[in-house]
Amino acid sequence: MIKKEWLSFGHAYRGILFALRQQNHMRIHGVAVIVVCLGAWYTKATSQEWGLLFLAFGLVLSLEMLNSALEALADALHPDPHPLIGRAKDMAAGAVLLAALMAVGVAVCVFIC
Numbered sequence: 001m002i003k004k005e006w007l008s009f010g011h012a013y014r015g016i017l018f019a020l021r022q023q024n025h026m027r028i029h030g031v032a033v034i035v036v037c038l039g040a041w042y043t044k045a046t047s048q049e050w051g052l053l054f055l056a057f058g059l060v061l062s063l064e065m066l067n068s069a070l071e072a073l074a075d076a077l078h079p080d081p082h083p084l085i086g087r088a089k090d091m092a093a094g095a096v097l098l099a100a101l102m103a104v105g106v107a108v109c110v111f112i113c
Contacts, residue, residue, distance in 0.1 A: 025064055025096070026064050029060055029061055039107075039111060040053055040111075043110075052110065053107065055106075056102065056103035056107070057103070059099045059103065060100050063092075063099045066095075067092040067093055067095065070089065071089055074089060
């Protein structure tokens with residue numbers, strides 16, 4: 001049973017590496033995470049501020065990976081353009097954008113407020 005759990009962690013790790021290597025937006029978000037972490041370290045952010053930043057990072061990165069997974073699955077199942085698939089892809093991308101904007105809001109609160 002334990003071996004099965006470790007294998008699932010390996011699959012998850014492989015998915016994260018794939019996203020970082022193949023998805024431009026994932027790399028952009030990753031750079032943003034590094035920049036914000038350096039800023040938080042420089043400004044001596046409190047543990048609560050670090051916690052909020054990490055929640056924001058996790059939300060944005062997770063949604064970016066889900067968006068990429070949905071796009072890949074949709075393209076594999078229906079390679080030709082379809083209005084409903086296009087709508088689903090747009091909404092998933094919108095979810096990432098909303099999370100990224102909220103993460104910017106968190107960072108502004110941590111660094112300016």
